[in-house]
Amino acid sequence: MKVTRIFETVIYADDLGAAERFYSDVLGLEKYSGFGVAISFRTDFGVLLIFDPAQAILPGRDVPSHGARGPGHLAFAARGDELAAWREHLAAHGVAIEMEVNWQQGGTSIYFRDPAGNSIELAPPALWGGWVF
Template sequence: MQLGQLSEAALYTNDLAAAERFYHGVLGLEIVSSFAGRGMSFRCGATVLLLFDPARTRIPDAGVPTHGATGEGHIAFVIDNSEIAPWRKRLQEAGVAIESEVEWPEGGRSLYFRDPAGNVVELAPPTLWRRNAPPLTTSPTLGL
């Protein structure tokens, strides 16, 4: 028995409208669904990014266990190494401050910045975390 790829990941925000402008408008992710002021989902290749209002997800709803988080979360998207410069430019043009750039021993570079809720977003090379494994693939929905 073995687990498959990650199906979804969740981040939390108190401002869903700002999150939608950022993840859809700036990063270009496709909106999959909205959950009546409770949250929304975005397509990231074969994975889904969920964004929830933590105050709303602590209220029981339709059998899904309550959940929520405080403080900043972290998520990383895979991009091709050749896309670092275009992404840096796109983020700067959108007024998104790049907090850090890291050159990895495995090769490639990551850009770190924050979403409107303060969550850390990373654009990472396909070689990250892939020692002795095939490279990760880039998402056609997170390209320029």
């Protein structure tokens, strides 16, 4: 047997309200639920969970405690023909682009930070083997 798909991706933010506004207003994700310790957003093929790290690490919850040190990283797929619009959209929301990388295998990634300092990437589908979206 083997797993074939990542179902949940977790990052951490001290201010869940700021995270919710960023992922809703800037990235256009629709909030799925909130349950005190975390908020969740559905994507086409999974769920993004953003946990309060101070609460997620506590023992005795309904799920095992977890956490991370320092900023996390996640990437959303973005086709090359969408990048100019994303640059304008991010600028309109006051989000600075930290770096752009032109990959040897083709395509460009745009990196920026969420309010918690997590590194967010808009990455070309060709980066990891050429998925079609």
